[in-house]
Amino acid sequence: MTRPRPAIAAHRGGAMEAVENSRAAFTYAAGLAVEQAEFDLHRTADGELVVIHDATLDRTTTGSGPVGARRLAELRATRLRDAPDETVPSLEEVLDLLAPTPIGLRIEIKTGPDFARYPGIEAALVARLRARGLLERAVITSFFLPVLVDAARAGAPARLWLVAPVVRAAIGSAEAVARLARAAGVDEVGLHIDHLDRNEVAALRAAGLEVGAWAAHDDHRIAKALALDLTVFTTDRPKAALALRAAHLARRPADR
Numbered sequence: 001m002t003r004p005r006p007a008i009a010a011h012r013g014g015a016m017e018a019v020e021n022s023r024a025a026f027t028y029a030a031g032l033a034v035e036q037a038e039f040d041l042h043r044t045a046d047g048e049l050v051v052i053h054d055a056t057l058d059r060t061t062t063g064s065g066p067v068g069a070r071r072l073a074e075l076r077a078t079r080l081r082d083a084p085d086e087t088v089p090s091l092e093e094v095l096d097l098l099a100p101t102p103i104g105l106r107i108e109i110k111t112g113p114d115f116a117r118y119p120g121i122e123a124a125l126v127a128r129l130r131a132r133g134l135l136e137r138a139v140i141t142s143f144f145l146p147v148l149v150d151a152a153r154a155g156a157p158a159r160l161w162l163v164a165p166v167v168r169a170a171i172g173s174a175e176a177v178a179r180l181a182r183a184a185g186v187d188e189v190g191l192h193i194d195h196l197d198r199n200e201v202a203a204l205r206a207a208g209l210e211v212g213a214w215a216a217h218d219d220h221r222i223a224k225a226l227a228l229d230l231t232v233f234t235t236d237r238p239k240a241a242l243a244l245r246a247a248h249l250a251r252r253p254a255d256r
């Protein structure tokens, strides 16, 4: 059986169908037929890798201030606002939930406040994935090419560049996007679904890139991602996206 396309990535574990970046969300995603589960990585003051989206604790937890200013034990004393029986999960806890499944790990390396990088986070992540035999199942993503360069140096086999709309606009041509990506050792890009159309996808593909989308959350945007026949898209509604993809593929069997 060929793999369904586009692949679907449960964004933050499926943030509109579960509590984002929680153990409950990754348990939920683990039970779905998605190809990937996406999550975000920060590092604590004592060097532990943790799964949370924002650089600060304020929005999603009972804590406050930068994630990187707190030790793991301090993070453990906070609770997720929308899942009060949970705290910020460690990377290891999320891997524990996803490792028994065939689901690919789409791991976004974040930065601290003011986009300050966490020195050495790429090598630390690769070491953990390698130790658990999960490195080949992982794709490392980032909005920042230097992060992906360091992930490649550390031995991450798959890297995907998230091209922010403002960055895409500043770069100009699809060929220039591809040149920058390739210079960083990257051949797959992800763009905001609202900034993709057939011409953009064709131009990026002609430049030699694999093309995916992020932020395909509502039915309309999911349908658009399906119609563009992207490599992969991330969505906060993975269960809904699976149903829409099944219907889409059933309508177009001759194209598969």
Ligand code: MG
Pocket (backbone or CB within 6 Å): 038, 039, 040, 108
């Ligand atoms: Mg992310």
